[in-house]
Amino acid sequence: MISQTEITGLILAGGRAQRMGGIDKGLIPFHHRPLIESVIHRLRPQVGSILINANRNLEQYSTYGFPVISDDDLSFSGPLAGFAAGLKACPTEYVVTAPCDSPLLPTNLVELLVTKMTEGSFDLVYASSKDPAGKTWAQPVFCLMRVSLSKSLEEFISLGDLKIDRWFKELNSSTVVFDSESAFANINTPEELLTLEKASS
Numbered sequence: 001m002i003s004q005t006e007i008t009g010l011i012l013a014g015g016r017a018q019r020m021g022g023i024d025k026g027l028i029p030f031h032h033r034p035l036i037e038s039v040i041h042r043l044r045p046q047v048g049s050i051l052i053n054a055n056r057n058l059e060q061y062s063t064y065g066f067p068v069i070s071d072d073d074l075s076f077s078g079p080l081a082g083f084a085a086g087l088k089a090c091p092t093e094y095v096v097t098a099p100c101d102s103p104l105l106p107t108n109l110v111e112l113l114v115t116k117m118t119e120g121s122f123d124l125v126y127a128s129s130k131d132p133a134g135k136t137w138a139q140p141v142f143c144l145m146r147v148s149l150s151k152s153l154e155e156f157i158s159l160g161d162l163k164i165d166r167w168f169k170e171l172n173s174s175t176v177v178f179d180s181e182s183a184f185a186n187i188n189t190p191e192e193l194l195t196l197e198k199a200s201s
């Protein structure tokens with residue numbers, strides 16, 4: 001079994017947030033607190049340590065007391081750039097990722113991903129959700145991986161590919177389908193921010 005202390009939680013806050021007007025999304029107020037605080041609150045009890053991946057406002061992110069790491073270059077090439085930076089900096093054998101814009105992430109995220117990873121000796125297990133019509137959706141930025149995948153990811157990125165699902169397909173990977181779709185609700189626009197605040201008040 002993989003113990004909690006062997007897992008680092010990597011919070012992805014390095015995006016451009018263009019649909020939110022280009023501001024730093026992890027720091028926008030959600031129920032009067034920076035959005036990332038809701039993610040820290042849910043993820044911290046599930047892991048041994050936390051890393052924050054951010055490309056702006058590094059000082060403000062560092063006030064949470066966790067290491068803050070940035071992408072290798074500031075081309076904002078997507079979440080895989082955050083994965084790569086996190087894998088390089090990770091002090092433990094496993095890393096689990098969560099985006100800064102999903103404040104209701106499952107409280108059993110790590111438990112279920114770990115169970116799946118152990119069952120099949122997978123290198124990477126990502127979350128999926130089911131919509132009300134029963135269709136399954138990948139939630140690839142919620143993912144547990146072995147830190148030994150760092151080299152594979154470096155190579156993948158160096159070939160110019162940035163598509164997360166294409167990298168997953170190259171690996172010994174699997175998914176866990178979570179019951180609650182709402183736990184993966186993510187805030188991309190000002191409208192979504194208001195809707196989710198109302199729904200979670």
Ligand SMILES: Nc1nc2c(ncn2[C@@H]2O[C@H](COP(=O)(O)OP(=O)(O)OP(=O)(O)O)[C@@H](O)[C@H]2O)c(=O)[nH]1
Nearest residue numbers: 012014015016017018019076077078079082099100
């Ligand atoms: N490190 C890093 N993380 C990124 C990058 N782009 C997106 N992300 C993260 O990936 C997750 C999903 O990103 P999206 O919500 O699709 O993108 P976003 O950049 O936040 O917002 P949009 O620009 O509106 O698409 C979020 O946690 C982002 O912070 C990037 O270039 N670098």
Ligand SMILES: [Mg+2]
Nearest residue numbers: 101186187188
């Ligand atoms: Mg998003």
